[in-house]
Amino acid sequence: MKTSPDHVRLMARYNSWMNGRLYTACEKLPDTDRKRDLGAFFGSIHGTLNHLLLADQIWLGRFAGKAPAITRLDQELYGLFRDLQVERWNTDFHLIEWAAKQTEQSLARDLEYVGIVEPVKKRVPLWLAATHLFNHQTHHRGQVTALLTRLGVDPGVTDLVAMLAEAAVPGD
Numbered sequence: 001m002k003t004s005p006d007h008v009r010l011m012a013r014y015n016s017w018m019n020g021r022l023y024t025a026c027e028k029l030p031d032t033d034r035k036r037d038l039g040a041f042f043g044s045i046h047g048t049l050n051h052l053l054l055a056d057q058i059w060l061g062r063f064a065g066k067a068p069a070i071t072r073l074d075q076e077l078y079g080l081f082r083d084l085q086v087e088r089w090n091t092d093f094h095l096i097e098w099a100a101k102q103t104e105q106s107l108a109r110d111l112e113y114v115g116i117v118e119p120v121k122k123r124v125p126l127w128l129a130a131t132h133l134f135n136h137q138t139h140h141r142g143q144v145t146a147l148l149t150r151l152g153v154d155p156g157v158t159d160l161v162a163m164l165a166e167a168a169v170p171g172d
Helices: 005-026 031-035 045-063 081-100 104-108 126-150 160-167
Strands: 110-114 121-125
Touching: 005 045, 005 081, 005 104, 005 126, 005 160, 031 045, 045 081, 045 110, 045 126, 104 126, 110 126, 121 126
Parallel strands: none
Antiparallel strands: 110 121
8 A cells, every 4th residue: 555645745834833732832841850761672762753753754764765874873963952842843854855845656665775783785665664753753752751651741642633623724
């Protein structure tokens, strides 16, 4: 089952919307709490947000035919939360731009890349790589929402349908 261009655009919008909500929730925490190792796969909230940004940049680079300069999936891109947040906004903008340009034909083409963890050449249809990117985001954002809840911060509604309902509210 192929992913359609409309689905890619919807998921890029959802990604941006959800990242905005998470970063707003994270602003309520002191930096020490955001960086505290809470036992998540990438340790802390900051580590997980950093990994998400890093992975999205890796995939966007691959989509553009550029090899990433990243050597580890836990490589810290930004130590300051504000810098991480600004780059998240920029990356979400670029992901939405990329998604807007996709067609049935472009999504059907094969993507060749070399993995980071397992540095061997791989080949997958672009629609599958895009599906992986969005699934990966959802997976790790779920970890961040659990960590926020553990620290007493309500991340709010995270449902895709909530984004669509919010967008349909008249008078905004």
